[in-house]
Amino acid sequence: xxxxxxxxxxxxxxxxxxxxxxxxxxxxxxxxxxxxxxxxxxxxxxxxxxxxxxxxxxxxxxxxxxxxxxxxxxxxxxxxxxxxxxxxxxxxxxxxxxxxxxxxxxxxxxxxxxxxxxxxxxxxxxxxxxxxxxxxxxxxxxxxxxxxxxxxxxxxxxxxxxxxxxx
Amino acid sequence: xxxxxxxxxxxxxxxxxxxxxxxxxxxxxxxxxxxxxxxxxxxxxxxxxxxxxxxxxxxxxxxxxxxxxxxxxxxxxxxxxxxxxxxxxxxxxxxxxxxxxxxxxxxxxxxxxxxxxxxxxxxxxxxxxxxxxxxxxxxxxxxxxxxxxxxxxxxxxxxxxxxxxxxxxxxxxxxxxxxxxxxxxxxxxxxxxxxxxxxxxxxxxxxxxxxxxxxxxxxxxxxxxxxxxxxxxxxxxxxxxxxxxxxxxxxxxxxxxxxxxxxxxxxxxxxxxxxxxxxxxxxxxxxxxxxxxxxxxxxxxxxxxxxxxxxxxxxxxxxxxxxxxxxxxxxxxxxxxxxxxxxxxxxxxxxxxxxxxxxxxxxxxxxxxxxxxxxxxxxxxxxxxxxxxxxxxxxxxxxxxxxxxxxxxxxxxxxxxxxxxxxxxxxxxxxxxxxxxxxxxxxxxxxxxxxxxxxxxxxxxxxxxxxxxxxxxxxxxxxxxxxxxxxxxxxxxxxxxxxxxxxxxxxxxxxxxxxxxxxxxxxxxxxxxxxxxxxxxxxxxxxxxxxxxxxxxxxxxxxxxxxxxxxxxxxxxxxxxxxxxxxxxxxxxxxxxxxxxxxxxxxxxxxxxxxxxxxxxxxxxxxxxxxxxxxxxxxxxxxxxxxxxxxxxxxxxxxxxxxxxxxxxxxxxxxxxxxxxxxxxxxxxxx
Numbered sequence: 001x002x003x004x005x006x007x008x009x010x011x012x013x014x015x016x017x018x019x020x021x022x023x024x025x026x027x028x029x030x031x032x033x034x035x036x037x038x039x040x041x042x043x044x045x046x047x048x049x050x051x052x053x054x055x056x057x058x059x060x061x062x063x064x065x066x067x068x069x070x071x072x073x074x075x076x077x078x079x080x081x082x083x084x085x086x087x088x089x090x091x092x093x094x095x096x097x098x099x100x101x102x103x104x105x106x107x108x109x110x111x112x113x114x115x116x117x118x119x120x121x122x123x124x125x126x127x128x129x130x131x132x133x134x135x136x137x138x139x140x141x142x143x144x145x146x147x148x149x150x151x152x153x154x155x156x157x158x159x160x161x162x163x164x165x166x167x
Numbered sequence: 168x169x170x171x172x173x174x175x176x177x178x179x180x181x182x183x184x185x186x187x188x189x190x191x192x193x194x195x196x197x198x199x200x201x202x203x204x205x206x207x208x209x210x211x212x213x214x215x216x217x218x219x220x221x222x223x224x225x226x227x228x229x230x231x232x233x234x235x236x237x238x239x240x241x242x243x244x245x246x247x248x249x250x251x252x253x254x255x256x257x258x259x260x261x262x263x264x265x266x267x268x269x270x271x272x273x274x275x276x277x278x279x280x281x282x283x284x285x286x287x288x289x290x291x292x293x294x295x296x297x298x299x300x301x302x303x304x305x306x307x308x309x310x311x312x313x314x315x316x317x318x319x320x321x322x323x324x325x326x327x328x329x330x331x332x333x334x335x336x337x338x339x340x341x342x343x344x345x346x347x348x349x350x351x352x353x354x355x356x357x358x359x360x361x362x363x364x365x366x367x368x369x370x371x372x373x374x375x376x377x378x379x380x381x382x383x384x385x386x387x388x389x390x391x392x393x394x395x396x397x398x399x400x401x402x403x404x405x406x407x408x409x410x411x412x413x414x415x416x417x418x419x420x421x422x423x424x425x426x427x428x429x430x431x432x433x434x435x436x437x438x439x440x441x442x443x444x445x446x447x448x449x450x451x452x453x454x455x456x457x458x459x460x461x462x463x464x465x466x467x468x469x470x471x472x473x474x475x476x477x478x479x480x481x482x483x484x485x486x487x488x489x490x491x492x493x494x495x496x497x498x499x500x501x502x503x504x505x506x507x508x509x510x511x512x513x514x515x516x517x518x519x520x521x522x523x524x525x526x527x528x529x530x531x532x533x534x535x536x537x538x539x540x541x542x543x544x545x546x547x548x549x550x551x552x553x554x555x556x557x558x559x560x561x562x563x564x565x566x567x568x569x570x571x572x573x574x575x576x577x578x579x580x581x582x583x584x585x586x587x588x589x590x591x592x593x594x595x596x597x598x599x600x601x602x603x604x605x606x607x608x609x610x611x612x613x614x615x616x617x618x619x620x621x622x623x624x625x626x627x628x629x630x631x632x633x634x635x636x637x638x639x640x641x642x643x644x645x646x647x648x649x650x651x652x653x654x655x656x657x658x659x660x661x662x663x664x665x666x667x668x669x670x671x672x673x674x675x676x677x678x679x680x681x682x683x684x685x686x687x688x689x690x691x692x693x694x695x696x697x698x699x700x701x702x703x704x705x706x707x708x709x710x711x712x713x714x715x716x717x718x719x720x721x722x723x724x725x726x727x728x729x730x731x732x733x734x735x736x737x738x739x740x741x742x743x744x745x746x747x748x749x750x751x752x753x754x755x756x757x758x759x760x761x762x763x764x765x766x767x768x769x770x771x772x773x774x775x776x777x778x779x780x781x782x783x784x785x786x787x788x789x790x791x792x793x794x795x796x797x798x799x800x801x802x803x804x805x806x807x808x809x810x811x812x813x814x815x816x817x818x819x820x821x822x823x824x825x826x827x828x829x830x831x832x833x834x835x836x837x838x839x840x841x842x843x844x845x846x847x848x849x850x851x852x853x854x
Contacts, residue, residue: 008313008315010313010314016314018314018317019315019316019317020313020314020315020316020317034481039484039487117511117564
């Protein structure tokens with residue numbers, strides 16, 4: 001049973017990352033399901049007799065109900081356009097972090113549209129490329145802004161050099 | 168003295184499908200490298216696991232052969248000018264031998280002096296040459312590569328260690344900051360690192376560390392353990408070759424085990440269960456003694472038998488989660504009538520530049536109806552085809568096919584059955600994707616064959632119409648495979664289809680009816696040729712003699728079944744005694760017609776005959792024109808051959824009288840037209 005996943009980040013926002021970063025994730029729930037010997041995540045004991053179910057089941061149900069049945073497609077399509085325009089405007093003002101938030105909203109909105117089957121195969125490619133373009137722009141802008149500040153998180157001179165190469 | 172050379176590239180886990188071809192690539196590149204460097208060896212063995220690509224070069228020479236040769240160069244008068252200076256030619260000769268002009272001396276042969284050098288070179292040591300293995304690593308190609316650390320260098324996965332041993336000596340090949348040594352790594356969880364004294368110790372030393380380096384041995388272990396389990400439980404298993412191969416390269420130390428799932432999931436179609444097990448989990452499905460799929464599976468662990476029960480229950484748990492999903496999709500899809508899915512096909516794109524699936528289905532129906540009429544197919548076939556053409560892509564928008572794309576067609580069949588559609592309709596929905604590979608199985612039913620042919624013709628016509636025409640090296644939409652599928656189905660169903668005639672009619676019929684762009688101008692003939700090229704592929708694949716293939720394809724015949732029939736006749740009689748005279752007589756006719764540039768635009772006038780042989784040939788040709796089967800036509804030619812020869816013997820074809828000449832040529836032209844039904848016989852190689 002896999003309980004961890006190791007991911008390399010060679011490219012982020014279409015920029016090569018040097019050195020290549022990696023992320024390790026642990027399936028805490030999976031590990032717990034073995035330790036507690038339960039089959040469903042909802043049967044896990046969170047603590048003091050409180051189950052995962054007691055905390056997460058209702059939100060899960062509500063989100064599913066919304067995402068698959070109650071979401072308003074027309075509204076979501078408008079949201080996507082508004083979030084995209086906002087992200088672009090913020091990028092123009094070098095407000096990297098709020099721009100990034102709006103890009104995440106675009107991505108989330110796309111997922112909601114996709115869940116309803118509202119996006120045809122052809123349109124799908126279009127939406128994905130819009131999100132990808134934004135991700136690239138925000139990545140470029142982020143590196144620019146950090147560079148202006150001399151890459152404050154890179155302390156040694158050699159590291160700074162590597163950081164410039166990123167741009 | 169020759170010794171074995173071991174070279175191992177140790178990596179992070181590689182994708183299974185990349186491993187076998189990469190180790191082959193490593194061996195091929197090494198073989199070439201050693202040959203280019205003049206290092207003799209016996210053979211190269213390969214070992215491969217997810218974490219290592221290894222070669223063992225057997226009996227590799229310790230050094231290159233020494234060179235001790237006298238090389239002859241240009242004549243002295245070319246090597247030196249009048250003043251005794253070395254010419255460019257002399258300099259080039261010396262440099263080519265790795266020497267300088269100082270090394271040149273002259274010797275006389277038959278009165279002429281020639282330049283010579285005595286080349287003596289000690290062969291380089293293998294241990295020096297083998298340092299170049301780093302260039303082989305750098306040259307290797309992979310479908311996907313990755314960078315790691317701060318390197319620009321890319322490999323399929325990060326390299327962690329190198330072993331490079333010539334006999335017992337380390338050859339310190341370097342790549343990045345890794346220097347090859349004698350230490351290899353055992354199984355990630357069960358083994359330790361091992362220091363190898365000798366190249367030959369490799370396989371056994373790794374076995375002690377729970378690594379079976381030999382892929383064939385691992386595969387045999389898997390099959391043997393699998394057979395044991397199957398025998399014990401009275402099951403059957405039909406191990407999928409690709410899956411077996413994949414699993415072999417997913418593990419370093421295989422242990423086979425069986426698991427099970429709740430019987431309640433057996434209500435889901437077999438194909439779904441198999442896909443859930445195979446594609447997601449790499450499990451082998453299991454059948455009972457009667458061949459019925461049962462609620463067990465067989466899987467392979469990368470490890471030994473320790474805590475195997477835990478592993479089994481873990482695998483069962485993951486599978487159940489998958490099966491729950493499949494059950495959910497199956498239940499959801501069945502809540503709707505087929506029309507619900509068909510309606511949504513308006514919004515499903517067949518291709519951006521062509522249009523929707525709904526539009527495609529309309530065209531396919533028209534094409535199929537046209538073909539059915541042409542072939543005189545019975546009414547019930549047409550009725551079932553029409554129904555199938557209204558439905559056949561609907562499963563693309565079901566949840567099940569959304570999750571398991573490879574079940575397209577199969578799910579359509581199951582859902583159509585459940586919706587009470589005729590069996591013929593349901594099966595045709597599945598069969599229209601066939602053949603799924605070039606030589607894959609063909610549709611078995613008439614309706615399925617018709618739907619498959621119509622669907623594929625539509626695909627080719629609309630792709631050509633939209634300008635997406637395959638080139639010799641690039642065929643991203645597999646149009647060649649579709650065309651080959653059409654040819655195979657036509658031959659299988661004995662359906663005649665002269666494409667040069669049919670395609671313009673189909674394009675005409677669709678014109679104005681569909682928004683898709685259609686081929687214009689000569690494009691229909693281009694498509695006809697494109698399909699005819701696949702007939703060639705078919706004949707070659709089915710072992711027809713190459714000259715017969717050339718001959719039948721050079722005829723003006725466009726109908727694959729007629730071309731095949733001609734090839735069959737020629738192949739059958741190729742070695743008969745009469746074959747040679749018949750072909751020679753018929754080619755003689757063609758040659759005369761070619762020379763005379765006769766266009767065939769003259770009616771034969773019997774009143775101009777003045778010899779019996781002319782009358783005989785005329786009668787013979789008239790009889791043959793009534794013959795339908797090519798086998799009978801060939802037999803007719805066998806009988807006509809003496810008549811033709813007689814005709815040539817007694818008549819001057821190129822008569823002085825223009826009228827008589829044209830009349831005689833017209834007779835020959837009639838024979839030639841008949842012969843063309845078999846092919847261009849001048850292409851045949853007659854012994």
